[in-house]
Amino acid sequence: MTRWLDEDEQRTWRKFLAATQLINEALDRQLQRDANMPHAYYVILVRLSEAPGRTMRMSELAARAQSSQSRLSHAVARLEERGWVRRERCPADRRGNLAVLTDEGFAVLAAAAHGHVEEVRRTLFDVLESEQVRELDEICSAIIYAADANTLEG
Known part of the structure; x- marks a missing residue:
């Protein structure tokens, strides 16, 4: 579904x-x-x-x-x-x-x-506040981690 x-x-x-x-x-x-x-x-x-x-x-x-x-x-x-x-x-x-x-x-x-x-x-960096940069880092890390985990499973 x-x-x-x-x-x-x-x-x-x-x-x-x-x-x-x-x-x-x-x-x-x-x-x-x-x-x-x-x-x-x-x-x-x-x-x-x-x-x-x-x-x-x-x-x-x-x-x-x-x-x-x-x-x-x-x-x-x-x-x-x-x-x-x-x-x-x-x-x-x-x-x-x-x-x-x-x-x-x-x-x-x-x-x-x-x-x-x-x-x-x-x-990228000039348009973001420092907190947004930290959040973007966390977001990207989560996406990369999930993609790596899916690659290992596949």
């Missing part, structure tokens, strides 16, 4: 969708304008920059970037063309591939980070 959204839930759901879409579009526009890359590429570069040796298995990178493996493979190919990432065979099993953030890719990421952080601040 379908549990339809009531009027308040429907209004909240639509506002959530609109807000996240507006933020994502603003971040994408800023990164395209200032760094000539989509937000998805920025996320990949960030994940690699945080990994030990700036290296990560492609399958793990896809999961951390919240991307399908085929979409990630396509994005990494574009990043390779730019010289920002390179692929290597995984020495442990020779079947897997590693993505490695190059020094050039790290420099591009570092240059893009300032504008990106300013856009995140402008579109």
Whole structure:
């Protein structure tokens, strides 16, 4: 039996969708304008920059970037063309591939980070009170926890 959204839930759901879409579009526009890359590429570069040796298995990178493996493979190919990432065979099993953030890719990421952080601040944190930021953190944590639990069950 379908549990339809009531009027308040429907209004909240639509506002959530609109807000996240507006933020994502603003971040994408800023990164395209200032760094000539989509937000998805920025996320990949960030994940690699945080990994030990700036290296990560492609399958793990896809999961951390919240991307399908085929979409990630396509994005990494574009990043390779730019010289920002390179692929290597995984020495442990020779079947897997590693993505490695190059020094050039790290420099591009570092240059893009300032504008990106300013856009995140402008579109999200500057419009919220400190209590709202805390509440948003709790809300996001609950959603992520539930999604992770559902993934483990599935």
